[in-house]
Amino acid sequence: MIGAPIVSLLNDLPGLDNVSNEQREDGVDKLTSIKSALHVMKNNEIKRQLDKCPEKLNIILNYLLSPAATREEVDVCIDILSTCVEALDGNSLCLAFKGSLSSGLLSENDDVTLLCIKTISNILSRGTRESFTLFAEKEILSAIVGCIVRPLEVANKSAKVLIVMLTNHEMMTSANMWNFVANELSKFLQDDVIKIRIQELLVECCCQSEASFRAISSWEMFDEIIADSVSDDILVQLNTFMVLSSLASCEHGFEYLQQKNIFKKFSELLVNVDSHPFSNLLLPGLLKFFGGVCQHKPDQVLSQHPEFLTKLFTQMTLGDTLSLETVAFIARGANGKRILNSEKEKFISICLHLAGSLCHSTDTNQRVNGLLVAADLFHVEPDSSDNNEISSILKEWWMNLGLTWNYLLEQLHKPFEDVQIATHNLLANLLPYHDWVLQSFNNSAGFIEYLLGRQSAIGRGVCLSKYELVCRLSDSSKAREVLGDRVYVKLQAYRANGPYYAGVQDPQVAVERD
Known part of the structure; x- marks a missing residue:
């Protein structure tokens, strides 16, 4: 059976404590074999092989978390688990890793922590209601909250997981975890940088869920956001302006700020x-x-x-x-x-x-x-x-x-990518929606030739911004009406060929007018 050796290799992995060098090398060989086998298997095959015993993967996670693990062993284990995390559903991941996730989140190795954050994210997004028992796991919640003080990549990804959890008002309430999370977050408010991260997190949750807003807005730390907006510390005040501007983007947040x-x-x-x-x-x-x-x-x-x-x-x-x-x-x-x-x-x-x-x-x-x-x-x-x-x-x-078109064409021929991209952005916002500007430009020399010519776009950013302009025009009924069917067909061909198509270029693109 394809993939059958994986489970047996998992069972045969030696421990890392009190083993001979020969046993250690054998363990690395087995890990490498598992990694190689997984890389040639499709996700549905990995899922089929491991669904009956997902807890076997905890062997790899324990291997990964062992203080005796070498860098080579850690890298191979991360590779194996990353592949499995993408293949398994939420319930299987919960069965496989639930017991060790908090330890992984607390690892000093950012790659290990990121793997565990990704695992939790997939459990929440792919699991059934049973897998949401994570909400009641205080060790896991505490560890996720603690990640907010870590380097930015770890902090941002842990924040995304927390947002998913905190905006599930029903599960947070049934697990009776609102006060627990508030207490855990409050431990990190002394540092101004971390405090801003927490405030941004809370406001994002409030914007996404009115029910969660009602819970979070009762927290003392949420009141501190309002207090910080009139702080004597100008930098704290400016950061709070940005946070409150985000809160005002939702109806209940806007009303809250009015009341305050x-x-x-x-x-x-x-x-x-x-x-x-x-x-x-x-x-x-x-x-x-x-x-x-x-x-x-x-x-x-x-x-x-x-x-x-x-x-x-x-x-x-x-x-x-x-x-x-x-x-x-x-x-x-x-x-x-x-x-x-x-x-x-x-x-x-x-x-x-x-x-x-x-x-x-x-x-x-x-x-x-x-x-x-x-x-x-x-x-x-x-x-x-x-x-x-x-x-x-x-x-x-x-x-x-x-x-004028002549002036914009002049900018499009200047050797400055930023100028060309900005000009494309302006044209993409303007041309597809207004027949008055289309008629004006259509009567200007070089307009159609520039639109359809490929040689005018050099550089990745310029190619993409011009392609966006062409795509918007090819979707525009006004553009088809004003420019005519012949040009419309050529715009569709440009779009179909993608932004980087070169093809056989004529010295000039000549278009017969309707």
């Missing part, structure tokens, strides 16, 4: 920011906070806190590019566009003037920033792609931005 008068407090800070000793740090943080919230709730923020938009316009008159980027971020949403357009005179004379100046700057970095801002300004959400009101607003914005 956070928006009112931050508005007062914004009004008086010039007198703050660290205004050069505080102002960008406040603008980013309100800009992030505006992405989700532009109506409420801009109507209730007009001082925010006033401050943005004031800063843009001083050439502040962060304020310009914040306005562009707000403009990504349809309601954001409407509200900004309600201040049309200021928006055109200040915002579009600054954006256009950057797009035409002789400084390459400024030009890239200007093009990226323009791409955000003309970003259209799928549900607004056929909105005539939005299209009309953007047409007026485009006319006042001062960009």
Whole structure:
């Protein structure tokens, strides 16, 4: 039977304590044989062979965790278990490793810890209700929480597992683990860096689950997030701005911040920011906070806190590019566009003037920033792609931005990848959704030739960004109507051939117009 030797090899593995060199070498040979056998087997075959006795894999994990294990033995064991973890279902993984997972999580070897985190992740995502007994395992929960202080890769992956667990309100509640997790997390709040990691973790859980939000928001450490937002430590305060901006992205989080008068407090800070000793740090943080919230709730923020938009316009008159980027971020949403357009005179004379100046700057970095801002300004959400009101607003914005196809073509021929990619991003946001710009560009020399020509895209990033532009156009009914069926067919062929296709290139791409 294919794979049958695996179980017998597992049974034959010698221990690592009080063994001769010959027995040790025999163990390494058996581990290598298991690794080789697994590598030629498909996942369903591995699963079939090990499903009847998944606990046998615990032999490998114990081997891995032995203090006597050499680096070679550890590497082979990790390879074996990584293959099995991908092949087995959640219940089998739970049976195989449950008894040793906490020890593996506490290993000083990050690779071992990452393997155990991946195992738990697969148990949670692939298992049945029975495998969720992990929620009641205090040793495992404690060990996962402890990983948040480890190097960033370990911390981030353990956080993802914790998010899965903490957003399963039913299981956390039935296992009576809310207070236990809160107590474990509170052990690590003394370090500011780890404290921010924990706050980000809690807010992510709150955003994903309103039920979990109700549990977590009662924790004392959650109240500390609000307290930190007015801390005398400017760096702690700025970090908290980012965390609270994320919380405001969900309805219940937004309402919570309103109840805590956070928006009112931050508005007062914004009004008086010039007198703050660290205004050069505080102002960008406040603008980013309100800009992030505006992405989700532009109506409420801009109507209730007009001082925010006033401050943005004031800063843009001083050439502040962060304020310009914040306005562009707000403009990504349809309601954001409407509200900004309600201040049309200021928006055109200040915002579009600054954006256009950057797009035409002789400084390459400024030009890239200007093009990226323009791409955000003309970003259209799928549900607004056929909105005539939005299209009309953007047409007026485009006319006042001062960009032409000839100028953009000039940028696309410059030997700067960042400039080319930023230009592609702008065109991808603009062309597929508005017949007025398609008609204008279609009548411009070199437009169709550039779209269809392969020789114009050099470099991986440029090839991918141009391919994205072509794909969006090939999906656009407006593009088909304006450009004609012949061009549409060629766009479809470009798409089908992928971003890196070279093929047989003609010196020029000539297209007969319909």
